[in-house]
Amino acid sequence: MPPSIHPVDLVATLRQRNLTPAIIFLTSRRACDEAMQSFERSQVVLPKPQQEQIARVLTQVTEQFPSIAEHPLIDTVQRIGVAAHHAGHLPSWKIAVEELMRTGSLDAVFATTTLAAGVDFPARTVVVTQSSIRKARDFTDLTASEIQQLAGRAGRRGKDLVGFAVITPSPYIDLTVLTKGLTGQPEAIHSQFVISYPMVLNLLKAHPREQIQSILAKSFAQFQLNQRTAVLETKLDGLRAEMEPFGPRVCSDWITQWQVFDQARKRKKPRGPSARQESPDVAARLHFLTPGRVVGLVRGRGIILRQYRSKGQHAPMVTLLREGGSLNECPASIVTQVFDRTFDCEETSAYPWCTPHTLEQLTHHLMELPPRLPILPILTHQHEDIPLDSSIIQTLGDFACPSCPSRQACQRDFPRASRVRQEIQRHMKSIQALQTSLWHRFQERIDVLERFGYLNATAQLTADGEWARLIRIDHSLLITELIRAEAFGAIDPPLLAAVMASIAHDDDRPGSFPRGSTGLVTLLFQVRKLAESLAPHEDPPMLRADVAALTERWVADQTLTWIGLARLTTMAEGDMFRLFARTIEFLSQLKTLKHTHPSLAESADRAIDAMRRGVLEELP
Amino acid sequence: MTTKELEQVLLQQPVSLLHRLARGRISRHFRSGKRKLVDLLIQASVENRPGLESDLAALIEEQSHRHQTAPPVETGAKPKTHPRPAASPAAPRPHKAEEHGHHEPPVSLHEWLSGIGVPQAQPFVPDAWQVDALARLAETDVVVSVPTGSGKTYVAIEATRRAMQDNRTVIYTSPLKALSNTKFTEFSRLFGPGQVGILTGDRREHAQAPLLIMTTEILRNLLYDAAGGEIDVRLDTLGLVIMDESQYLADPERGVVWEETLIFCPSQARLLLLSASIGNPQDIADWLTAIRPTPCALIRHTKRSVPLRAGYLHPNEKLTPLFRTAGIPYGQPHLLHPEAKRLFTEYEEDTGPSRSR
Incomplete structure (x- = not known):
């Protein structure tokens, strides 16, 4: 069939x-x-x-x-x-x-x-x-x-x-x-609120910093966070109610008192070298054995895919991708060196612990690695007991509070009470995190903008910030930084359109490669370098050279017809159209800078005019 | 057998066999799709690989044995004897086995296909929810969440007409340029070309018209400009903002634009949010009530204006109903039509070996 x-x-x-x-x-x-x-x-x-x-x-x-x-x-x-x-x-x-x-x-x-x-x-x-x-x-x-x-x-x-x-x-x-x-029922929708650089600049332009927390609090994101908070709070109330019967005792904070006692007692207990304790070397390395990390083994090298504890003995284990492509489960002690090199690893919850695509890439990376790699120096901590407060040790014999009337009650309730209290603290922390997360993210953005000089120390817009806030598109930081680096000094419309197209295009369908002019190649190289340097603050765009070259042709050669252009590439017509429409959108954002950057705005305007012809003109 | 080989073998088996294999090994295995099931099985087999392999071998053997001796499966739809119960989406399901289905004979193809046709032309009468939405809009903001094709556009048009009669400006936003253009053509036809303007990233026509169609990003930019104090946009005469396809609020890349727009939308303007069916429209209404001076009403219903039936078409061109009932049994995905079930199982078994991705 x-x-x-x-x-x-x-x-x-x-x-x-x-x-x-x-x-x-x-x-x-x-x-x-x-x-x-x-x-x-x-x-x-x-x-x-x-x-x-x-x-x-x-x-x-x-x-x-x-x-x-x-x-x-x-x-x-x-x-x-x-x-x-x-x-x-x-x-x-x-x-x-x-x-x-x-x-x-x-x-x-x-x-x-x-x-x-x-x-x-x-x-x-x-x-x-x-x-x-x-x-x-x-x-x-x-x-x-x-x-x-x-x-x-x-x-x-x-x-x-x-x-x-x-x-x-x-x-x-x-x-x-x-x-x-x-x-079935359609799924509930969830807020996808992200704080972008233009949003920060525009908010700070219109409102003083103090008011912004209340504006962010109006977002659907915060509304949904509050819903989660409400759930946590009911749980918290439940936990508090559970605490009540333990009520106040003779000492105001008997749980902490008992905690100290409990710890001291455990510490004092003679403790032989436990078989489960891993050696300090291994223990110190464990933190570095994260998925994607390159490590040296007794023989050869490998990449960590996951770290886990064995069942039963709880020995630290790793899953390794070894040279030659085999996957091994080994004790963590097999790792002899930790290299200062990690690769992206998209983890999954089942064998082989990463996506097939990652596995393929990692296997490839592993083969391509240079023979010498920098080794991470790892400090090993020797277990050292902090000396106990002597007063506690002295009283340990008949701790706690031998004469206290509530001693028995305390002893009985302590395990449960301390567990409930820990839970309460955990909940309170998550509630606080939920309530302030948006504001924190906003602060982070402010810090970055301040470092780049769009905001001054009091979070007011600088001269650069004033015009940068008009660029309200994806990759705005890259575009404003390009303008500030004068990459578009006296740029020709075709070049400008080409660069904007490569920034705007976010589709990874393959196209063929019409060749760009030398000027474009150099400029794209600079843009790429800048985009890479901005990568910690903003995801770099794809910056495809082929779409840039295609746009350059379309703008530069006014006699070129749409059919002629389509022959230059393997891109679908619809994709070409979308590319140009999006480029025009980006260019019209540059046009709004006519007061501060007249020549750039002029160039953008001319590029738009040049792009709007044939199919692009007839269509809405 | 290496893990890779085992995976290959597992992938070649029909899902039913995998479920039998998973019994006792994986909890809640009936919830997983085939691929997931294979992964889980391999994961579970870490502890006892030989056990899994021997069980697998036994099951495969049993199956091939059954194949040789299987009696011919009956074909043809059973004739209808009872009228089927009305499928109501909200019906409680305490005794699902008795109520729907297993005693009731499945719907026949003939019955399932009956009723195709064009309804008689009737004078247009708005549905109750449409009237309700428009009435509410006079007082409050309104969120509408109804299935696709229920007539949200009618509400938008009527609301626009009423606002324009009061000399108020209307802004209509849609997520896609293509949609904006369609609406522009449609509204120009309705209200007259001079009355409708369009603003998108690359198009600007009649920017002073009383009804402006734009993409949501443009409205967001206008609102930012207004907040920054530089432009006029007649925000003080703005009477109504209609946001079509508001379920885009949850779009990973662009959803934030809808939030910004709604947060900064001038308070004197009414909001009309039109959305396809979503799970939590009440949340959106509650949110808007919380952040805006006017309360927000929710109009929601799940009943489609044209009833929907689901069918199954086998590659050999045999068509059968998908469910035992003619309509869609909401909340009861297991009520498959026996014929569809049989054909699909057959299909899975036949195409099994080629189904490794």
């Missing part, structure tokens, strides 16, 4: 059962395009009237967006009444497909799941072929909300009496995920 139903058969079945129009969600753009290709070979042909209707709608849309007229897919769509809709297409083409769906001229649309969140056009039937989606390289199960968003497209109000969500299996489907998602 085939692993999944053939697209042509799928549409035929839907047609036969009167389940069209349908949206068919596929895993990738490629799958959508391949599904369309399989139709090109098929013999299916629509009846004439429907073909004419499609043609009519397309002509209408073409009036608004002339670029569609030449679209290579038009014939196929007209002949078979099926289209693909995904982010690789130009927005104008997507609008055309949406319009066709809205007028009911198409029988089916192959779409990627990104559609579910974006534009909304309904259908009678939705076909789901997957239970997970690709999110940042990895596949994650669809959430109930996402599944309901997908299924929600089924059933057009006023046009359908019922809607259908049809599941058809493909190799990577997990039916349970889908049935649970269809029948």
Whole structure:
């Protein structure tokens, strides 16, 4: 049996059962395009009237967006009444497909799941072929909300009496995920509040520092933190109530008194060298044996993947990736040297304790390591007992409080009372952390901005801060630092647009490499260096050279057509369009600096004008 | 057998076998998907690898034996004898086995497919929740959380119309430029082209119109500019802010923009948040009530305006209902249609070997 139903058969079945129009969600753009290709070979042909209707709608849309007229897919769509809709297409083409769906001229649309969140056009039937989606390289199960968003497209109000969500299996489907998602409650949403540099600058511009804590307290993030606090507080109340029967005794703080006594008694107990105690060498190293750390072994070297305690003996153990790629579980004492070198290691909770991708990378790194590595000097602490207070030792014999009336009660209650008190303290600490975490993060940002000179010591905006707060986009720190480093001194519009494009583009789909000019290469090199130096404070952008070069061509060569540009790269048209739209957005932020940086703003303005032509002009 | 080989072998087995293998080894194993189950099994086998391997071998043997002697599975949907119970999402489920399903014969394909068609054209009557939302909006801020396709746009349009009649400015934000553009076209058609403006990162038209459509980022920037004291934006005449797709509040990258916008939104403007179904809309309403002078009402319902049915289409083009009931049995994912269940198990067994990622 085939692993999944053939697209042509799928549409035929839907047609036969009167389940069209349908949206068919596929895993990738490629799958959508391949599904369309399989139709090109098929013999299916629509009846004439429907073909004419499609043609009519397309002509209408073409009036608004002339670029569609030449679209290579038009014939196929007209002949078979099926289209693909995904982010690789130009927005104008997507609008055309949406319009066709809205007028009911198409029988089916192959779409990627990104559609579910974006534009909304309904259908009678939705076909789901997957239970997970690709999110940042990895596949994650669809959430109930996402599944309901997908299924929600089924059933057009006023046009359908019922809607259908049809599941058809493909190799990577997990039916349970889908049935649970269809029948379950959508997930609760959680605040994703992050404090960005422009936010700090803008808040400090409008409000004195003292007021800001109260503004942050108005965020949904704080609201949800407070909800968690409330839960902790009820627990805390419970614990306090549990403390009550132990009530005040003769001494005001009998628990602490007993704690001292308890510790002293334990300390005084003769204690032989315990077998479980690891040697001081190993104990000192343990802190450094973190995932990703390169260590020297008796023979060869390895990378730590996890540290754990063996069952039973509780001996310190490590999982090692050794040269040659084998994974070993060994006692921690096997490590002879700890090197001053760690690699990123994305941990997982099950064997092999890191993601397959990490494992692959680490194996690679391990082979590439230079023969000599700096060794971390590790100080070993010898266990040394702090001498006890002599007064306690003296009284230990008949401690505590021999004459105290509550002695017996204290002795009886101490273990529980001290445990409850520890719990109370832990809860209080977490409550405090929850209440102040946002403010702390804000303070951290202030510190960084102060160090770079956007704020003065009293957290007021400096001259640089005044204009820097107008840059309210991702990677704002990199952009403002570039401006301050005069990297854009008297920059040409093409170069400026190119650099902005490389900062703005955050997609890692591969593209081919049109060559940039020498000026661009040098400039990008500088930008990359600066971005790396800012890495502790701001995640560096991808700074892809190919998208920079592509943008440079488009701006510099005014005779270049969109088709000509598309020939230079393997990027999808939709991706190119998004790249340019985002670049224009970044450039228009630079345009707002016209008072402080007139030549830069002027250059940005000219770059925008130069970019807006052809497809980019016609489209909203 | 090395761990790698064991993993390969496990991955080739049908899920049902893995669950049997997991019995007694892993607690709550029925909650995990196949991949997770294999990982857990390998993890659990650290202690007793030979035991796992021998059990696995026995199960595989048993299965292949059963395959040879298995009787032909019955096919075809059973005829319908009883009317199915109305599936109500809020129904309590104390005796689920008796109430739904196992005594009740599963829905037939014919019944499941019946009722396809176009409803008769009726004069448009707004739903009760739509009327309610609009009434509440006269007094308070409103959060609307309803399933996709329930008619949130109607509420937005009516609210806009009423605000514009009072000569108040309306701002409509959406998360995506594409959506902004669609809305711009749609609203221009409704209210007349001069009445609608659009502001996005790279487009600016009719910026002085009484109804402005923008992306949320632009509104956030306007509010910051206003707070910094440099621009006019007619914030004092701003009467209504509509935020479409407010579930973006939880977007990892952009969610913060929605929060900033809501925190700084002028207090005299009414807020109308339109969101798809989410789990905790009450939290959002409570939050807005806490930070804004006007209280915030929540309009929420989970019933779809067009009923939804779920089906299963096998690669051999055989279509069956997915659940025993025609509608979706909310809260009871285990009520699978026996036919769908059988076909899917068959599918998993057939495609098993190719299912290693």
